[in-house]
Every structure is written in C-alpha cells, then in structure tokens.
Amino acid sequence: MTTLLRRPLVVLLLALALVAAGCAEAEDGGDAAAGGGGGETASDAASAPAGDTVSEAPATEEGPIRIGAVLDITGPGANLGGPERDTLELLVEQLNAEGGIDGREVELDIRDNQSREDEAATQLTSLLQEDVDIILGASRTGPSLAMRPIAEQAEIPMISLSANLSIIEGSEWVFKTAQNDSVVVQRLLEWMEAQGHETLGLARDASAFGEGVADIFREVSGNPDIVLVEERFATDATDFTAQMINLRDAGADVNVIWGIPPAAATATQAYRQLGIETPLLHSHGIGNPAFLEVAGDAAEGIVFPIGRLLVADELDPADPQTEVIQEFVTAYEERYGARPSTFAGHAWDGFTLAVQAIDEVGTDPAAIRDYLETAELVGMSGVFRMTPEDHSGLGPDALVFATVRDGQFALADEQPGS
Amino acid sequence: MIDLLQLVVAGLSTGAAYGLVGVGFVAIHSVTGIINLAQGEFAMVAGFVAIALLGAGFPLAAAAVAAVVTVAVLAGVIERVAVAPAAGSSAVVYIMLTLGVSTTLKATALLVAGPQPRALPAFTPGVLDLGGVQVRPQDLWILVATVIAAAALYVFLERTTTGRAFRACAEQPVAARLVGISPSRMSTLSWVLAGIVGAVAGVVSSPVFQTDWNIGLFLGLKGFVAASMGGLASIPAAILGGLLLGVVERLVAGYISSGLQDAVAFFLLIILLVARPSGVFGRTGAVARV
Numbered sequence: 001m002t003t004l005l006r007r008p009l010v011v012l013l014l015a016l017a018l019v020a021a022g023c024a025e026a027e028d029g030g031d032a033a034a035g036g037g038g039g040e041t042a043s044d045a046a047s048a049p050a051g052d053t054v055s056e057a058p059a060t061e062e063g064p065i066r067i068g069a070v071l072d073i074t075g076p077g078a079n080l081g082g083p084e085r086d087t088l089e090l091l092v093e094q095l096n097a098e099g100g101i102d103g104r105e106v107e108l109d110i111r112d113n114q115s116r117e118d119e120a121a122t123q124l125t126s127l128l129q130e131d132v133d134i135i136l137g138a139s140r141t142g143p144s145l146a147m148r149p150i151a152e153q154a155e156i157p158m159i160s161l162s163a164n165l166s167i168i169e170g171s172e173w174v175f176k177t178a179q180n181d182s183v184v185v186q187r188l189l190e191w192m193e194a195q196g197h198e199t200l201g202l203a204r205d206a207s208a209f210g211e212g213v214a215d216i217f218r219e220v221s222g223n224p225d226i227v228l229v230e231e232r233f234a235t236d237a238t239d240f241t242a243q244m245i246n247l248r249d250a251g252a253d254v255n256v257i258w259g260i261p262p263a264a265a266t267a268t269q270a271y272r273q274l275g276i277e278t279p280l281l282h283s284h285g286i287g288n289p290a291f292l293e294v295a296g297d298a299a300e301g302i303v304f305p306i307g308r309l310l311v312a313d314e315l316d317p318a319d320p321q322t323e324v325i326q327e328f329v330t331a332y333e334e335r336y337g338a339r340p341s342t343f344a345g346h347a348w349d350g351f352t353l354a355v356q357a358i359d360e361v362g363t364d365p366a367a368i369r370d371y372l373e374t375a376e377l378v379g380m381s382g383v384f385r386m387t388p389e390d391h392s393g394l395g396p397d398a399l400v401f402a403t404v405r406d407g408q409f410a411l412a413d414e415q416p417g418s
Numbered sequence: 419m420i421d422l423l424q425l426v427v428a429g430l431s432t433g434a435a436y437g438l439v440g441v442g443f444v445a446i447h448s449v450t451g452i453i454n455l456a457q458g459e460f461a462m463v464a465g466f467v468a469i470a471l472l473g474a475g476f477p478l479a480a481a482a483v484a485a486v487v488t489v490a491v492l493a494g495v496i497e498r499v500a501v502a503p504a505a506g507s508s509a510v511v512y513i514m515l516t517l518g519v520s521t522t523l524k525a526t527a528l529l530v531a532g533p534q535p536r537a538l539p540a541f542t543p544g545v546l547d548l549g550g551v552q553v554r555p556q557d558l559w560i561l562v563a564t565v566i567a568a569a570a571l572y573v574f575l576e577r578t579t580t581g582r583a584f585r586a587c588a589e590q591p592v593a594a595r596l597v598g599i600s601p602s603r604m605s606t607l608s609w610v611l612a613g614i615v616g617a618v619a620g621v622v623s624s625p626v627f628q629t630d631w632n633i634g635l636f637l638g639l640k641g642f643v644a645a646s647m648g649g650l651a652s653i654p655a656a657i658l659g660g661l662l663l664g665v666v667e668r669l670v671a672g673y674i675s676s677g678l679q680d681a682v683a684f685f686l687l688i689i690l691l692v693a694r695p696s697g698v699f700g701r702t703g704a705v706a707r708v
Contacts, residue, residue, distance in 0.1 A: 080531035232677040238627040241428035242671035
C-alpha cells in the first residue's frame with residue numbers, strides 16, 4: 001500500500017512541524033499573555049503615537065516619558081518576571097498619581113520575552129523603534145545578555161534586573177540591580193568558612209545564570225580544588241535524580257544548588273528524597289514564595305545569601321534600608337495580596353534608578369548614562385553606589401543570610417562576616 | 419550499583435509518562451494516519467482540570483477521574499469539530515489543523531491558569547527506601563497507571579467487538595468499510611482513546627513534572643520520540659520506547675553529563691528518522707498494526 005511510501009515522509013513532515021510548533025507556540029503564548037496580562041502598556045496611552053515627529057532633534061523635554069521593559073513573564077523565568085511586571089505597574093501608577101516626573105506623565109511599555117534570548121532581542125528592537133527613553137530588563141541573565149549589544153549599539157541606557165556579572169562587565173550603557181554572582185559566592189564562602197567547610201558540590205542551572213559559577217568559586221576562594229563536582233540542570237528540568245546522586249557520591253562538606261524556582265525547588269526535593277544529610281546552600285535565585293510552594297518541607301534549614309527585602313519583618317530599625325523596604329512591602333501587599341519577592345525588589349530598584357536619573361537630567365540618553373554611573377540609592381536589593389567601573393553598585397553588605405523555618409523565609413541565626 | 423538502580427527507577431517513571439503520551443500518538447495515527455500535535459496538550463489540560471477540581475474541594479481521586487473524562491470528551495469534540503470536516507485532506511493539512519488545536523489549548527491555558535507552574539500533591543507522600551534505592555511513591559503511581567492504562571487498552575482492542583472493529587480499521591480500512599465498520603466513528607474513538615491516555619499521563623505525572631501551559635510541548639516531543647520507536651504503529655512499542663528513552667536520558671545525565679540529558683531524545687529522533695523510519699521495534703515493511 002502507499003502507506004509504506006508515505007510514512008517516512010509524514011514522519012519527516014511531522015518533525016518539521018514540531019519544530020515549527022516550538023516557534024509558533026511561543027509567538028502565540030506571547031499574544032495570549034499580552035491579552036491576559038491586563039494591559040502591557042500600563043498607562044493607557046497606547047494610542048498616542050510616542051513623541052511628536054520622528055526624533056531627529058535632541059530629546060525634547062516635553063510630552064510623556066517612555067520607559068520600556070522586557071521581562072521573562074512567561075516560560076521558565078515566569079516566577080521572576082511576573083512579580084517584576086506587577087511591581088513596575090504599581091510603581092508607575094503611584095508615580096503618575098503624584099504627577100509623574102516634573103509634571104510629565106510616565107508611560108510604561110512592558111514586553112514579554114517568554115524567557116527566551118531571541119525573543120528578548122526581538123522585543124527590545126521593537127521597543128527601540130517606539131522611542132523609549134530607557135530600558136529595564138531582562139529578568140534573567142541569558143535574555144539580558146542577548147539585549148546588551150542591542151542597547152549598546154542604539155546607545156540607550158539599559159538597567160538589567162538579573163545577576164551575572166557578564167551583563168555589565170566593560171559596558172558603557174548597561175547597568176543592573178541584582179547582586180553580582182561573585183558577591184553571592186563571596187558570602188557563601190564566608191558561610192562555609194565560619195562553619196569549617198572546605199569543599200563543595202555544585203548543581204547549577206545550565207543557562208547563563210549558572211554558567212561560570214564554579215570558576216567564580218575557585219577564583220574567589222583561591223582554591224582550584226574547592227568544587228569537587230559540578231552538575232548541570234536545564235532551567236525547565238523536572239527530574240534531578242542523576243544530578244543529586246552525583247552530589248551525594250562526591251561527598252563534599254557542603255552542597256550548593258544554584259538555580260531559580262521551580263527547578264531549584266524540585267532539585268531540593270530530590271536532594272531530600274535521596275536522604276542526603278550534607279548541609280545545603282542555595283543562591284540568591286530562590287528569593288521567591290514560589291520556591292517555598294514547590295519545595296515544601298524539603299526547604300527547611302537551607303541557607304542562602306539574599307537581599308534584605310525577603311526578610312523585611314526581621315530587619316533592624318536602624319538599618320538604612322528598613323524604612324524604604326517596609327513601605328514597599330506594605331504597598332505591594334495592599335495591591336496584590338502577596339509579599340513581594342526578591343525579584344520584585346530588583347524591579348523596584350531598576351525603576352527607581354531610572355526615574356531618579358530622568359528627574360535629575362532629563363531624557364538625553366548620554367546624560368542618563370552619566371548620571372547612573374554615579375547614582376546612589378537606598379534600594380530593595382541593597383544600598384547602591386554606582387561608579388563608572390561598577391555598574392552594579394552593590395557590595396557584599398547588600399546580602400544577609402536567610403534560611404527557611406516552618407515553611408517561611410527567615411533571617412538565619414548566624415550572620416558571619418557582617 | 420545502587421546509583422544505577424536509582425537512575426533506572428527515575429528513568430522508568432519518567433519514561434512511562436513519555437510512553438503513555440506516545441500511545442496517544444499511535445492510537446490516532448494507526449487509524450486515521452493523522453499525527454496529532456495536540457497530544458501533549460491533552461496531558462496539560464488534564465493536569466490543570468485536576469488541579470482546579472482539587473482546589474474546588476473535590477477529593478484527589480474524584481478530581482483525577484473527572485479530569486480524564488473531561489479530556490476524553492474534549493478530544494472527541496475536537497475530532498468532530500476540527501478534524502472530521504477535513505476528512506480526506508493531505509497530511510500537511512492535518513498537521514496544521516492539530517497544530518492549531520495545540521496552540522489554542524496552550525493559549526487558553528495561559529489565559530486561564532497564568533504562566534506559573536502548578537502541581538497536584540503527590541498521591542502518596544513520603545519516600546520508600548528499597549534496599550538503598552530511594553523511590554518516590556509517585557514514581558510507582560506513574561508506572562502502575564501506565565500498566566493499567568496500557569492493559570485496559572489492550573483488552574479493549576483484543577477482546578471487544580468495538581476494539582476489533584478499531585483494529586480492522588487500522589489494518590485494512592477498505593475491507594473494514596466493506597463489512598460495515600464506520601471509519602468516522604472509529605476516528606472519533608481513536609481521539610477519545612488518545613485523550614484518555616494523554617490525560618492519565620498528565621494527571622499522574624503532575625506531582626513530578628508540574629503542570630504549566632507549555633508542558634505539552636515537552637511531553638509531546640518526548641512522547642512522539644517514544645511512539646516513533648515503534649514506527650507510530652504499535653502500542654507496546656510506544657510504551658517500551660518511552661521507558662527506554664526515560665532510562666537512557668537518566669543514564670546519560672548520571673554518567674556522561676547532566677547537560678546532555680535533553681539532547682538525548684532529539685539525537686535518538688534523528689537517528690530513528692534516518693536509519694529506521696519504521697521504528698526500532700517495528701518491522702520494515704510491516705503492515706500497520708495496533
């Protein structure tokens with residue numbers, strides 16, 4: 001029968017179609033998110049053609065100010081991008097209610113990159129065509145790295161909300177608000193030293209967020225043999241048996257899971273299910289209630305360095321960040337009925353830095369860039385002190401040690417190095 | 419040795435879910451020649467329905483059964499509304515049609531449930547220690563559900579008149595029609611069966627894989643590779659193919675590199691398509707068999 005001849009052809013066609021499906025779905029997902037996200041353009045000026053004529057003239061200091069954001073709202077980074085979008089929408093509403101910047105309304109254009117590098121680049125390019133004054137995002141390192149060269153080429157300031165140092169290293173135009181991973185590693189090493197641990201096993205996100213973490217551990221500690229084993233997992237991985245077995249067998253003094261939820265949470269479950277007793281450390285990628293929901297009891301007793309926002313209730317009233325953090329927590333809880341995650345804090349910092357810069361120097365891109373290079377801000381992720389060399393502006397003092405106690409994030413009893 | 423067993427156990431449970439989804443591909447393809455790109459979405463929808471019902475206060479067992487029934491009905495309706503009207507079209511048309519169905523289901527799930535992954539609780543909490551091998555009870559649930567679903571399907575196809583008619587349609591469509599079997603009824607039936615197995619996979623794997631709007635792509639791709647091992651024509655081969663794929667993935671992750679884990683399925687798929695389009699377990703030139 002002809003079926004015999006047709007089948008291989010059909011199967012090949014299908015393989016092609018599946019690939020097409022992978023791409024097409026993403027497209028549609030984005031549209032759906034745009035429909036469901038409740039207005040990606042927070043101020044309702046989607047109709048107003050941005051700016052006046054084509055902006056040949058140097059930025060005119062009138063009309064609305066446009067802030068563009070590219071966030072990981074769907075896909076594996078959804079736990080980061082969701083709260084970030086919520087935060088930006090809340091902040092822009094507050095700002096406009098108070099009269100905007102110098103009487104100018106602020107328009108926010110939020111795009112979903114679906115946690116993908118290519119989509120982040122596409123969305124940024126599209127935003128640039130709409131004359132935005134500054135870019136926020138992306139939520140994770142990979143998409144941020146995809147955006148960096150585009151922002152640099154367009155010579156427009158960009159504030160990433162993600163962690164990896166490579167996003168800002170040597171860049172003129174790119175800044176970021178999440179703590180550097182090298183600073184996080186430094187704090188983890190301080191913890192290990194205080195506990196007398198000398199070696200570690202590492203299971204890390206296979207995406208750009210986890211890339212190079214083992215090298216940072218070796219560099220910062222000055223011990224080339226500190227990492228006994230390095231395991232990888234995909235950001236959307238679901239089974240971690242193999243990685244956790246290899247951690248167990250390596251027999252390090254302490255193990256580190258470096259990832260974001262849900263993967264980091266499922267990995268923690270697998271770690272406990274295999275009955276591994278070695279102390280477990282995490283990165284600052286888990287500062288999100290979604291981690292607790294998935295990890296459940298397995299999360300009890302883990303330790304990780306994190307910005308003070310996550311433990312807002314336990315802060316010392318004398319701490320310079322306490323007041324501003326508690327104010328944000330109250331506003332966010334009132335609006336969304338949930339506590340803001342660490343990532344919401346990164347978005348607060350990015351937005352506030354952008355607004356502060358435009359308030360001071362207007363919308364000329366080079367002026368904004370120059371201002372950001374010396375900006376100072378008491379923010380959610382720490383006290384920022386930007387310099388032309390350091391576009392992150394956060395030191396180790398931005399991080400405290402947190403743990404999970406009775407299913408809640410809590411300040412760890414011991415705070416070595418601070 | 420313990421490590422090997424531990425990896426195999428994890429691989430078998432993951433693989434069983436792949437296999438179940440693969441069975442859905444086989445059920446529809448063998449009778450209608452259609453490759454249903456929405457197969458993974460059946461699992462996704464079932465997961466969300468079960469989670470929603472559980473949230474509404476239904477007991478877990480009732481929520482699970484209701485989710486499977488809902489998706490079975492949904493699959494039948496999709497066949498009637500979207501697929502049947504295009505009867506006689508070429509393979510490309512069906513691929514676009516089912517792609518459209520898949521996209522619609524995804525977009526709907528994203529709108530209704532949002533982008534965050536959710537999960538059913540484990541059916542039985544805790545961890546079993548079998549001679550040093552730590553086994554999640556949910557792994558056993560997945561394996562048991564797969565065996566039961568596959569066995570029920572087998573009994574249905576081999577022992578009931580409708581099942582025999584179904585097979586006749588798959589093997590000799592012309593002859594089947596001549597003796598009065600309605601191909602269109604059998605087509606609907608194949609979609610319902612595919613909906614059931616996909617839904618079972620989606621519900622039992624939810625505690626382990628989690629359910630999000632995009633999980634159907636992952637399950638669908640892996641299930642398709644599993645089904646391809648039997649040339650999209652054999653239910654036992656699809657199950658075996660799934661188990662094999664699951665175990666190989668875990669072994670590669672454990673012994674070679676955890677970074678390669680997800681490349682395995684696609685690597686296998688390419689080899690299969692080039693070397694044995696009729697499947698590892700299929701006979702070259704064999705007549706389509708269920």
